[in-house]
Amino acid sequence: MLFLIAWRNLWRHPARSLAIIASVALGVWAGAFIISLYYGMGNERVRIAIEQEVSHLQVHHPKFREDHDVAFNFDLDSMDAVLRNTPGLKAFSLRTICHGMLANVTGSNGVQINGVEPEAENATRGLKSFVINGAYFEAGKKNQVLVGKKLADKMKLAPGGKIVLTFQDIEQNITSGAFRIAGIYETANAPLDELNVYVRRDDFNNLLNTPGRGTEAAVLLSGEAELPAALAALRQRLPGLEVEDWRAVSPETALVMTSLDITSVIIIAIILLALAFGIINTMLMAVLERTREIGMLMAVGMTKTRLFGMVVLETLLLTLVGCPVGFTLAWAVNTWLSKTGIDVTAFAGNVMKGFGYGAVIYPDLPDDKVWLILRIVFVTALVASVFPAWKALKLRPAEAIRR
């Protein structure tokens, strides 16, 4: 019957209760929407990182990533054979990577030179689709290079133009090669576009004096679900080499997702903290205007525990009734936006690219975040009920009845 009393008490002042219920619903929706927006951005960042930057897995000599020295390499044929015979891999690209200097008549810029096999690279990270000017490695032409748009803009580079790449070969000799620009590419990550240039691996290996050798194998899988099995299989098949997933290769990307969890709690907590004061105010009014009734309940034998429980129950109902409304609203908006996306190109496109995010956000609300919001709402209601319930307990029945 306590539940019945609490529920009916809610509707003594329908307008007042509905105002709080609507506030909670809007708060839940706002929280859910902001979280889904963040997760949408986070998912997009991870997708871009995997599909356009680091792939699901990378294989290197254990010392290669310390300073990108081409001396730490592996045999390309052996690696190719192992990867071809490992089930579950969608595509892979074997690269030779070295840091160097790009120079033209305008000036010079530090770059990471990626020696790639064009077809494999395109299959692994769709590099061809990002070419916005010129061509993606013309057949039969040697010493071609792809440069990123940001670098091209900075150094006034254009397809057909010549540049010189300078780097250290395997014997630590300073070596230079003249390359003609085949095309300009642009990905969602402008800083990486400025840093990375792409040449044919064979051309690069000839200059490095590392024929048949590579320094990085990037592996694309069908999805995240295949990652643990593929990681385990490659670690077993490639002893002596370091096999890492995208989280290890790109810890800053992994950090984005980790920080989203913390951010989610903080956002919801802030929204509900503001709501908590409204809830406390409403419940305090409800308790104070029922002083005589509460006095009577205590007089006839209602224990303090039950009285406390009644006020807490009433607060929980008042708060939790708004949740389904908020979640339904969030679900409806998210379903719509997850199809159309939110295009922020007009006002934040360049900023988003500057940090490696896509300009179209597809909101995503993970199931565990729904439960997180529900838990925080529940705790907020509990906390908000303590003060009004305490006020009720402080009433003295003999005085309360006569008010």
Place this chain on the structure above:
Amino acid sequence: MPVIDVHNVSKIYNPETIPVYAVNNVHLHLERGEFTALVGPSGSGKTTLLNIIGGLDAPTEGQVVINGTDITRLTPNQLIQFRLHNIGFVFQSFNLIPVLTARENVEFIMLLQGAPKAERERRVNELMAAVGLSDKMDVRPAQLSGGQQQRVAVARALASKPQFILADEPTANLDSHSATNLLDMMAQLNRDEGMTFIFSTHDARVIERARRVITLVDGSIASDTASVDVAAGHK
């Protein structure tokens, strides 16, 4: 053996500054089956004494022994349980729970006592019939007249099977007809079922029906008159 034994009870407000004696050294015994009125002018201490007897207020001095239990020595939780199982209350302003129906208001006390559902239903039906409101079971208090609400309050007070009922100005908010009906019903319950009623009142209609009238003046008992004397006094 008296059902209620009040030993030298005083209630003093501001005892260390300007002491005000709301109840001053009251000593009285109330027997089972009494139909007693505490009367006196406003501020004479009758409600305070009623609250002390009902365990709603603690005396500054003295003891209140009900069926051998000194309720002034009980902890707050023990006192709540004692009230729940031993004392029925009827208040001046009815004080029904507005969001519950008449039936639910009566049943509520038995729920607090932990009575099984079948017993609750049987007793609610009995009590609502006894107060003449069997046809108003599923009506909320706001849809009942003052007299009907007070009848539901009496049914609620009886629901816990109390030792006695304390009624604080039960007729104060009722019209003459409703007050007479209510008093008739209470008198019948007293006569037929031996239920003890103790009223705090200055309503002449209640005083007329009471078989014992205790008059308080400035917190002290000025007179304690039995029914024969009361009747004689009114003739």
